[in-house]
Amino acid sequence: MTDHPIRLFASDEAVRHVTRGLLDRSLPRPEWTHEAHLAACTCLLLEYPDFVPLRDLPGTIAGYNVAVGGVNDETQGYHETITRFYVLAVAAHLEADIAGSLVGRVNRLLASERGRRDYPLRFWSRDRLFSRAARRGWVEPDLRPLAEC
Structure with missing residues (x-):
């Protein structure tokens, strides 16, 4: 998780494009960026009431990969x-950022602390977060409680 410039989205349609591309597995791999992950999660939470991210994202992302x-x-x-973790962070952001366009809410998330690539490292040590156990299943944070997310 390094410090890269934020790639903001130009429109609601650009956000929906990555979301549809994830769901139908047509998004070109180079477009599946950190920002695209968070944009798709935001769009799924706001516009897909039958999609439950904590339940449905594991299979969706793994299948896309x-x-x-x-x-x-x-x-x-x-x-x-x-x-x-990012599903929880995006949901927390959306609870506080309740108005505006889809792209506005996504871009504000990306520009916020919660949108940073290294945000999880405020809660987990690097070794714990990048362990095999954390990749395969949920591992509780060892630095800060999730309530601070």
């Missing part, structure tokens, strides 16, 4: 702890 030639194993691909 395989469809674009990726692998889901103990060292790469779907990461359970990071995904669950």
Whole structure:
């Protein structure tokens, strides 16, 4: 998790594009960025009432990874702890940011502390977060309680 410039979205349609591409597994792999993960999660929470991210994202992301030639194993691909954490962080952001367009809410999230790539490292030590156990299943944070998310 390094410090990269934030890639903001230009429109609601751009956010919906990555969301649809994740769901139907058509999004080109280079477009599946950190920002795309958070944008898709935001869109799913706001516009897909039958999609339950904590239940449905594991299979959705893992299936997408395989469809674009990726692998889901103990060292790469779907990461359970990071995904669950960001679902909670995005939901917390949306509880506080209740108005405006989809793209506005996504871009404000991306510009916030919760949107940072290294945000999980405020809650987990690097070794714990990037352990095989954390990739495969939920691992509780060891630095700060989730209530501070």
